[in-house]
Amino acid sequence: MNTNDPAGTFARLLQRLQAELQLLPDKPDESPEATLRCLWALAANRPLAISQLGGFTPAELDEAGMSRLQALIEQRLGGTPLAHLTGRQDFMGQILLASPAALVPRRETEQLGFSAVRRLQAMGTSQPLVIDVCTGAGNIALGIACHLPRARVMGADLSPDAVGLAKRNAAFLGREDVEFRCGDLLEPFEQSGLQGTVDMITCNPPYISSARVDGMAPEISLHEPRLAFDGGPFGVKIIRKLIATAPQLLKPGGWLLMEIGLGQGAGVAKSLASNPEYDEVHTHNDAAGQIRVIEARRTPDAQANKP
Numbered sequence: 244m245n246t247n248d249p250a251g252t253f254a255r256l257l258q259r260l261q262a263e264l265q266l267l268p269d270k271p272d273e274s275p276e277a278t279l280r281c282l283w284a285l286a287a288n289r290p291l292a293i294s295q296l297g298g299f300t301p302a303e304l305d306e307a308g309m310s311r312l313q314a315l316i317e318q319r320l321g322g323t324p325l326a327h328l329t330g331r332q333d334f335m336g337q338i339l340l341a342s343p344a345a346l347v348p349r350r351e352t353e354q355l356g357f358s359a360v361r362r363l364q365a366m367g368t369s370q371p372l373v374i375d376v377c378t379g380a381g382n383i384a385l386g387i388a389c390h391l392p393r394a395r396v397m398g399a400d401l402s403p404d405a406v407g408l409a410k411r412n413a414a415f416l417g418r419e420d421v422e423f424r425c426g427d428l429l430e431p432f433e434q435s436g437l438q439g440t441v442d443m444i445t446c447n448p449p450y451i452s453s454a455r456v457d458g459m460a461p462e463i464s465l466h467e468p469r470l471a472f473d474g475g476p477f478g479v480k481i482i483r484k485l486i487a488t489a490p491q492l493l494k495p496g497g498w499l500l501m502e503i504g505l506g507q508g509a510g511v512a513k514s515l516a517s518n519p520e521y522d523e524v525h526t527h528n529d530a531a532g533q534i535r536v537i538e539a540r541r542t543p544d545a546q547a548n549k550p
């Protein structure tokens with residue numbers, strides 16, 4: 244291949260990606276061109292997320308760079324997620340490290356992150372305490388911490404690998420004040436003296452039913468952790484447990500915010516509305532009109548309701 248003609252080489256490689264690259268709807272930023280530009284930058288030793296491509300022009304690669312590019316293209320066409328190759332993914336305006344250790348943060352999950360920021364702003368607490376469970380790469384916890392620098396934010400995940408990546412992301416962003424713990428849902432915080440003091444709990448839980456997990460696209464099922472998706476027989480195992488346990492940590496008037504799966508919104512909202520531990524429930528739809536985020540407020544006089 245002629246490496247002295249970057250524009251011609253780019254055009255030829257782009258034609259191949261346009262013909263062969265399979266794109267998934269949950270990664271709407273990816274296109275054949277953005278993919279090729281990211282891989283070209285990486286072959287030139289510049290790991291970039293798609294959102295960082297603005298000033299990048301593919302320039303001539305030396306022979307070693309061109310073989311790196313060819314190998315990266317084969318890996319991507321073989322189904323390796325782009326973010327695993329670049330090691331980068333942006334979320335809520337921040338560039339994060341990405342790896343097979345945790346789910347690659349999805350664009351759709353920003354709806355949960357920004358709903359949390361808006362709700363915390365509306366609460367008006369000067370230094371709110373926020374816990375993000377099922378934190379994965381730490382993207383929601385670090386997104387909230389970035390948009391509300393005075394918030395005290397903690398995160399936890401059952402997977403030690405995910406917690407390791409979340410800690411690396413905190414260091415990458417210079418936000419080591421965001422603390423990550425390992426354990427089942429809220430258990431890592433149960434002995435911490437935080438009962439009844441937390442302003443908000445956020446969670447993007449695994450919510451795919453176990454039977455559907457095996458049928459997911461190979462780019463997802465072969466490369467991302469099953470623990471990130473499997474929500475039990477009906478997909479709502481973790482959601483139900485969180486609804487039951489969150490009131491112990493939330494302060495009266497504090498909020499639980501969750502992302503939920505397609506088709507789960509009405510049922511989850513109904514069970515929250517009939518639970519006396521919560522007194523207000525709000526839902527947010529995605530662009531297709533599906534409920535994807537649920538907010539529930541812990542009843543302000545919850546103690547008074549207890550026998």
Ligand SMILES: C[S@@+](CC[C@H](N)C(=O)[O-])C[C@H]1O[C@@H](n2cnc3c(N)ncnc32)[C@H](O)[C@@H]1O
Nearest residue numbers: 348377378379400401402427428447449470471
């Ligand atoms: C859908 S991923 C969300 C990751 C990240 N918060 C995001 O939005 O991209 C779900 C995460 O929940 C974690 N997880 C699964 N079961 C859990 C449990 N019982 N307790 C804590 N974390 C759990 C998985 O390891 C995975 O990181």
